[in-house]
Amino acid sequence: MGQDILYEKLIRPLLFKLDPESVHQAAHHALLTAGPIVNALPLRYSGSDLSVTLFGRKLLNPIGLAAGFDKNGSLAPILGGLGFGFMEIGSVCARPHGGNPRPRLFRLSDDEALINRLGLNGLGAQAIVTALSGKKFSLPCGINIAKTNDPAISGEDAVEDVVYSFSLVKNLPVEFVTINASCPNTAEGCLKESSVLAATLERVNAINDRKLPILLKLSPDSSEKFLEEVVAICKDKKVSGYVCGNTTTTREDLATNAERLNAIGWGGLSGKPVKHLNLQLTRKIASLKSPEQIIIGVGGISSGQDAFDYLSAGAHVLEVYTGFVYLGPSCAKQICEELSAILRTRGTTLGEMAGGRLSPAT
Numbered sequence: 001m002g003q004d005i006l007y008e009k010l011i012r013p014l015l016f017k018l019d020p021e022s023v024h025q026a027a028h029h030a031l032l033t034a035g036p037i038v039n040a041l042p043l044r045y046s047g048s049d050l051s052v053t054l055f056g057r058k059l060l061n062p063i064g065l066a067a068g069f070d071k072n073g074s075l076a077p078i079l080g081g082l083g084f085g086f087m088e089i090g091s092v093c094a095r096p097h098g099g100n101p102r103p104r105l106f107r108l109s110d111d112e113a114l115i116n117r118l119g120l121n122g123l124g125a126q127a128i129v130t131a132l133s134g135k136k137f138s139l140p141c142g143i144n145i146a147k148t149n150d151p152a153i154s155g156e157d158a159v160e161d162v163v164y165s166f167s168l169v170k171n172l173p174v175e176f177v178t179i180n181a182s183c184p185n186t187a188e189g190c191l192k193e194s195s196v197l198a199a200t201l202e203r204v205n206a207i208n209d210r211k212l213p214i215l216l217k218l219s220p221d222s223s224e225k226f227l228e229e230v231v232a233i234c235k236d237k238k239v240s241g242y243v244c245g246n247t248t249t250t251r252e253d254l255a256t257n258a259e260r261l262n263a264i265g266w267g268g269l270s271g272k273p274v275k276h277l278n279l280q281l282t283r284k285i286a287s288l289k290s291p292e293q294i295i296i297g298v299g300g301i302s303s304g305q306d307a308f309d310y311l312s313a314g315a316h317v318l319e320v321y322t323g324f325v326y327l328g329p330s331c332a333k334q335i336c337e338e339l340s341a342i343l344r345t346r347g348t349t350l351g352e353m354a355g356g357r358l359s360p361a362t
């Protein structure tokens, strides 16, 4: 029996009987304990056709693990064994925070989706950087930073809060830093004032002595006008790209019934139902951005076709979170195998699709 079938038919039904956050914590613990065993499992896509260079670093494939799975980066030294081409650690915030009260993570199995309102829980930038200093990461990593979940931190204090996190994480061996301006799970919600973003980027640039590429993570719920304003700022401040995008607070066309949705309550929806929204966001940003800026496409990717759809919309590389929960450990490999077959059938390559922004790795 293949690992994918084993997970789908045997392991997933058992895991899905349990509380989602407890399963996440147990998986985290198991991965930490079983690190070397994970590395020995045949979970890596073995072809070389999907290998690309991003920000000067070779990725074995373009499928990354999205922010939120490894908020404190403790898995970065071992997650390479799961076959992802890269990952985003975080969101990391300036201050430690327990997040919102539990329960705060819910499965919508009929929609292959999740709703979460974790609320940026994490150990805080200083503790994370201390724990990760001197550690060797098992795959290329970006790090995602966000404003501490506290509505009292606003205006100039919000700028200071994010800049403080950047001043610490910039010394880690990461390939890029994403500023998460789109978490819907805090009292204040997504970034609304573009002036705060402009001031943050200005201050980040001033201390970015390693010239780390800076990306901005956007929300599918933002208005077109706001996105246009934000992209203009990002071009002006020489931002290297965009992550399109975060979870949505909308609840449209779901198979899950209204009663269950009401019982779950507020939070960010991820997985299959967010795909069309984040694809739309990707297309919009692709039409606005400058040619040298890149797009990481994320939202509802769980097949080679999903990956291909994002590449067609203008994404250069991709990330997955909810698809990993539903597909299990062979997620990255499965998506890569399917994507490779689609590219072959269509007589194209990843480099061609990425509009020349990715060079095939040598």
Ligand SMILES: Cc1cc2nc3c(=O)[nH]c(=O)nc-3n(C[C@H](O)[C@H](O)[C@H](O)COP(=O)(O)O)c2cc1C
Pocket (backbone or CB within 6 Å): 066, 067, 068, 069, 071, 090, 091, 105, 114, 116, 118, 120, 144, 180, 183, 217, 245, 246, 247, 270, 271, 272, 274, 298, 299, 300, 301, 319, 320, 321, 322, 323
């Ligand atoms: C449980 C959970 C926690 C998340 N935490 C973060 C986070 O801390 N920072 C962030 O930028 N995105 C976070 N996300 C959003 C994901 O990175 C991703 O943008 C979103 O889930 C859409 O991708 P998906 O459909 O593949 O899950 C989280 C998502 C989930 C499901």
